[in-house]
Amino acid sequence: MHSPRQRPPVTGTRTALDRAESALIGQYGDLTRLAYLTLPVSLGRHRRVLLAHGIVQRALPGVRGRLPAPRRPDADGDGAGAPVPEARRLRRHVVRAALARERRPRGWPAALPPPGTLLPGLPLVWGLRLFPAAGGAEDMALGRLLATAPAEARAAFLLLRLDGLPVAEVREVLTGAGVRDPEGALRAADELGSAVGEQAERLLRSREFDACFVQTRPTDLLRRRRRLWCAWGTLAALVGFLALWALPGPGQDPSPAGAGTDARAGVPVPGPRQLTRTPADVWADTSRVDFTAWPARGDRVDDDGLLSRALSVWARPPRSVRPAVAPDTPAEPPTRSPQLLYAGDVEGRAVVLFHDVQRIVRYSEPLTSGTPSLAIARADDADVTTAAAVVVARGRGTVRFLTAPWIAGAETRDLLRPDSPARRLRVAPDGVTGTVPAPAARTACDSVPVLQLRSSARIVEKHAFLLSDLGGLSPVHLTYTPLPGTGTGAPPSRQPRESTGAPALVAWARLGCGLREVRGSGVRAVNVWDFAAQDLPEHGGRSVWSCVRASTWRGPGDVVVRWRTPDASAPARVVARARSTAACSRFGQHVVAGTRWRAGSGHWYVLAAGSRAVSRIEVAGDVTESRAGRTLAVRTPEKSRTRVTVSGVLTNGDKLMEIGRDG
Incomplete structure (x- = not known):
């Protein structure tokens, strides 16, 4: 043993x-x-x-x-x-x-x-x-x-x-x-x-x-943050490199859910955990009240599968998805971690909204079966009004908005009926509004529904403004600059006023149908500037000259000069147009325009008006006339095709050509 x-x-x-x-x-x-x-x-x-x-x-x-x-x-x-x-x-x-x-x-x-x-x-x-x-x-x-x-x-x-x-x-x-x-x-x-x-x-x-x-x-907090971002970037690059090996071969239709990098540029696609999420109370404690202050809202903000599909389709749209890209908007994939604004179910679709400094991106997919959609629009330099709402879903003749966290009240009103009171609009706790009638794009213009929003008193006192859906992701801000010399009036060198007062609503009631002309053109704001009022000959009443400027997100805008007769039931007449111009803005404060008008007696007149700095108006052509002042009315021969050219002289002696003409 x-x-x-x-x-x-x-x-x-x-x-x-x-x-x-x-x-x-x-x-x-x-x-x-x-x-x-x-x-x-x-x-x-x-x-x-x-x-x-x-x-x-x-x-x-x-x-x-x-x-x-x-x-x-x-x-x-x-x-x-x-x-x-x-x-x-x-x-x-x-x-x-x-x-x-x-x-x-x-x-x-x-x-x-x-x-x-x-x-x-x-x-x-x-x-x-x-x-x-x-x-x-x-x-x-x-x-x-x-x-x-x-x-x-x-x-x-x-x-x-x-x-x-x-x-x-x-x-x-x-x-x-x-x-x-x-x-x-x-x-x-x-x-x-x-x-x-x-x-x-x-x-x-x-x-x-x-x-x-x-x-x-x-430790060094800034260095620690930089190292953390570098670590995340390295991890994302590694994930993107590994995903390249999983890309489908030639002839295969790429799957959005499996996309790991942008096939066009080889840029790694950010993951759901890399999305920027703003805390819920930042908007009330910052001087930058825009999309960067929006918190991530919706009941699917933690749905990594939905967020991954949205990011992949944005970076590499499959053949079945044709992105709707607003004019002058880059369609490139995300090059950094975008900000998550919303993820939830609206109108039978899963909707995700992103913001990446200069763009708003909306991804939408059916809850059952169907093709997803992608829309991209510019949103750089947005402010408390132009970042106040985003179109989150469209139905048949209706639209739903996602309102900013600083919106304390929402109403709707008909722009063509200034005397009708605004109606309260229901807003869910996550910021999604009830359905709002969409403006008709092709049928008769008998109604122009707009949003009337009110900002929270935590950022500005008693601030209400109007927004109109013109087919883009962000509704258009409607403003008004009243006639000079009315006490509150000013040339456009100052900021336009909100269009919620009685004079603004009365003016927009005659001009609201013209908004459909700029639908889908990447417009950021539309301002009505009443630059002159004129008493018509033969006791014809008082008319108003307006310059309607539609400013785009990239800066330039289109201008339409409209002339409103005393007949409140008649639409405003278009007398001049100019495209991609600074006219009727703070950088184009002087304007002169003319039109022809027939009095009740049957006599024809050439009418002209200029802005506040115009000291003399001159008419040349079939009729020649020069008169000091800001308005002119001269009788023409009894024919409807009188050809004239209108110009103005400013108080400093400079000559100003009629808007819409080269000078």
Whole structure:
């Protein structure tokens, strides 16, 4: 029979471990100080603190249940001798581990541990910097002196002057720690002690060198943010690279759900977790009240599948999807992480809205089966009104909007009926409105429904404005500039007024049907500027000249000059047009225009009017006339085809040609 293998008694091992732990805890502060001051100064105080604690904590032996018994070398150097006391074994371990940080090959990165050493373990700190408390001038001088000495000399100096060990024992610790020249280390330690003097022990026990008495500060927050974004970017690039291997081969129809990069440019498609999401209360505490202040709303903002499909179709539309791109809008895929505005179900479709600094993108897919759709429109330099609502869904003759978080009230009204009161519009908690009648695009113009929204008092007091759906993603802001000299009137060098007052509603009632002319043309705002009023000959009543400017998102706009007769039931007459012009804006404040009119008696007249800076009006052609003032009415021959040219002279002497003509 074989005898069973003898094992060391469990109780003996447990007792030895307890003794080792007691020794470690009792000397923890001194051992940590020894490790901290022996470690290379180039590591920085934060890393030295963490490494010092890690070295000491890993000095506890018996990690596998067996306690090694280090032995004191005998005179012959064969390593067989009496057991080494626990305190000495701990010092030897700490010195050996700290000196190992000095032994790295040339060119080895300082951020990595030397070859053959373990990777850093506990403790780990994220987001904080740890360092001992600052001492006085003497402490700092000692710290600089220690930094100039070799690591072996620092260890020997600490063991001699701080722990009070005899020279022979220090030599033994250095030898056991692997120091090749312990005598040289002792001589350097002696020179170091002579330079410091008798106060060495007092200074070494100060907080400047105590790795157990630390202060905390945050890391570089901006650098940490940049590194986090770089990490996300690297991860996204890796995902995009891996997705390239999964792209379908030639002849296969790409699937939007599996798209990982843009096939046209090779740009990685942002993932759902990379989307920018604005906190819900930012809009009330920012001076930039636009789409960037919109929070992510809707009951599917966490639906990664829906968001992935939306991003993929935007980056690489399949053959079955033809994106609806507004005029002058780039259709390129997202080049950065866009902002999520909305994700939810509306009108039987799943809808996702994105914003990427200069564009609004709406993705829509049927809840059952069908083809998704994609719409892209410009939205750069939006403000509290032009970023107040987005078309989230269209039905048969109806439209639903997603209102901005700063909208406190919503109503609808008919622009052609200024005397009719506005009707309250229901708005869901997520900002989606009830159905609103869409303006007719081709049938008779007997109604022009518009939105009347009111901003929250948290950003502006009593601010209401009108928006009209003209077929784009963002409804068009309707404004009004009244006649000069009416008390509130001003040329367009000042900001136009909102169209919610009685004079504005009366003016828009005669001009509202003209909005369909700019439908789908990428218009941002339409302003009506009543630049002149004129009393008609033969007691014909009072007429008003208006310049209607439709400004696009890119800047230029189209201008139509309309003339309103005293007959409130008659539509305004178009007398001039100009395209891609600055006229009738703050950069084109002067205008003159003319038309022909037949009085009740049957007589024909040439009528002309100019803006406030016009001092004289001249008519040339079949009729020649020049008259001081801002309006002119001259009788023409009794024929309907009189040809004339109208011009004006400004108060500074400059000549102004009739709008719509080259001059």
